Amino acid sequence: MKISRRTFLGGVLVVGVPVALPGSAQAADEFAPNVFVRLDDRGRITVTAPKPESGQGVRTMVALLVAEELMVGLDDVRLEQAHGDTARFGSQAVGGSFSARQLHEPLRRAAATARCLLVTAAARRWGVPVEECAARDGAVRHGRRVLRYGSLVRDAAALDPATVPVTLTPPERWRLLGRTRAGRVDAKAIMTGKARYGIDTRPPGTLVAVVLRPQWIGAVVDAVDDRAAKAVPGVVAVTTLDPATSGQGGVAVIARSVPEALRGREALRVTWRGGTPTADSRQWLADLETALPAVPTAPGPVAFEATYKLPLLAHAPMEPMNATAHVTAAGLTVWTPTQDPGTLRLILARQFGLDQAAVRVETALTGGSFGRRIEFDPVLEAVACSRVAGAPVSVLWTRDDDMRHDSYRPMSVHRLAAVVDAEGVPTWRAHGVATWPLNILPFFDNPDIVKANGDHFPYTVPGQVDVTLRDAPLRTGFWRSVYAGHFQYAEESFLAELGHRAGLDQVELRRRLLPADSRLRRVLDVAASRAGHVRPGVTRGVACHEEYGSVVAVVADASEGRVRRVTAAVDVGPVLHLSGVRAQVEGGVMDALSTVSGAQITVRDGRVVQSSFRDYAWARIDQAPDVDVVLVPSDAPVGGVGELSYPPAAAAIAFATGRPVTGMPVGVGVG
Structure with missing residues (x-):
């Protein structure tokens, strides 16, 4: 690859990024060939992670990509988190298992560009061909001659990038x-409490605000009556939040500390109207069941028909929702854990009539997202509170707030029917779905979009899938794997x-229904081989999934109604971060175990019943099975993995533990 001269602006070489940086300049003792990579004259390498870190390991992957192409160790790379700026960094959203697919080539090229410029600078200083020089361990070498990167930054920055070919390191x-099984680059900071999350x-x-939220759905x-609240020592202000502009609405109490804000909230007297x-x-759930599409005319006798009912689910990240905002005459600054800082900045500028340059979004380390933090309601609350207080305000959600005012995974009901051959192998299928759209986004109010998002049936069985949508009666949003978790x-x-x-x-049935040369059949064979023979007293569940450019097969073994071992074989194309891929698959398995075993959200008398992990029964450590993740290499393009394992793991665990008859979870009152 050659770099256009037009991307060399203001002394900064910009490559591998969506948009050049007009008017930017680099320091005399610094080499910044692009917005991702920066080297100083002491050889220190700083990498900017353009996407947020919410536990999926994106910052570690970024560091690995750059360290690989710069021929240095992982410990030689320092990380900085990018603030929200789509013009500078392109899309900064994390979701849809896109991060690896979007970042791997631009970041490798960014680092490779820096390496090739440094090698060229060294070759010209020595007066030798570039081909005789090599980069290794933070230096360029030619025979016994060595030049450290730091000593080359001025020369490299002065090069015309259009004259320097860039080559990537082959896999x-x-x-x-x-x-390498590199752990997270921020693991030590997290374990020692030094890592700063949004909630920190x-x-x-900074003042603190908590919100008394609607007491029933839609209220x-x-x-x-805020007189008693304002009399609480430390309470600074009380303000009513407009749900049209300031999140989900309610009454915010702004105070000097969290305890004071909570006491002020307890003292509020609020009456509510509207809603349900x-x-x-x-x-x-009953309404959805009556809305199921009719079973289409089958090409033969229907041998079996079944209905599956799936409940509401909450995101429940370990770090509840929070955001900090400071509104000044000069503009707006926000500090928040978010899945999309760039879009958040654009929305804030548009909503408040500000120039984008007057809005800054600082991306905080995030304690879990799972789709919830693609939404910005806590940020809008913080902005509204800061405008009232005239100071930075941090809005904190309690666990109860987080559980009862989420954007939930929709309910759904599924009716399936099949025609089978003489051996019982399906030859035709029908799948009717009744569910709700994701009402945080208008375009999901379309059955075809829901079907396209959810239906990834990989087997060679012809049939028909029909989707009926009913208006969602409460707030619904993205939840790990979105509709694929329902359909699959x-x-x-x-x-x-x-x-x-x-x-x-179960394995042989799926092998018969998959093309012999398919990636999915290959991982199925690997998973089955790794899991071994079924032991006496063990029930085995098997499921497959293909999405995000990746494939996975899951084998779950259970005894006495409890899953003991899960084997997952995964093909994500080239593996970038070994430990990260394994961790993502393991996380999907644990989410699957939790939802199959009983976690659900129910609504009674207009209110969400569940309020914490006490009654939202997420799996505990002593329930965790042994999880064996097998990475199956292939020459496919880089695929995604964050949401891949949840759908098949849920189905495999459900069958193995005897819970697939009517849906998840069985025996605890779905709905």
């Missing part, structure tokens, strides 16, 4: 990518039941 020569953010003079403030105070999720759970559970009724081996 067979990788030292770090896919070759406290700029000088709005009718009247507020009698809402009940059991009725919602029902489809794989149904296929497992067909195999069980026909006395067919």
